[in-house]
Amino acid sequence: MNGIEIEDIQFNEDDRAQRALNIFPSIDGQINISYVNSTNHVVAWHKHNIQTDYWYCVKGSFKVGLEKSGDLEWVYLSDKNQRVLKIEPGIYHGYKALEPNSILMYYLTEQYNPDDEFRAKVGDFGDVWDPEIK
DSSP states (O other): OTTOOOOOOEEEEOSSOEEEEOSSTTSSSEEEEEEEOOSSOEEEEEEOSSOOEEEEEEESEEEEEEEETTEEEEEEEETTBOOEEEEOTTOEEEEEESSTTEEEEEEESSOOOGGGOEEOOTTTTOOOOSOOOO
């Protein structure tokens, strides 16, 4: 039928998550969804110098690390506290699911560009991803 298109979605899977990538390929930027089955993996650290990220927790909950110029901050995203996290260029970021089968949707203002992704290792910022014992 005229005016209708169906496009295949890129899907990647590794030991950390399953990801549907570039869900709406004709829009500016990129929308992805990560299905995170395990609470044992940390997906961190990287930053961008051009791209801005917008993160939204569809299901479950996440501990999100944010680091810029020696300042480390933790933010929690949850399906029980609906909000969007904006991560501007220059901020290292990463996450850990706090519940099995958590789902993170994220909009990127740019299409994936490996030249705009700068990585650091878990622990480089004195980060501790385990929940605090209170």
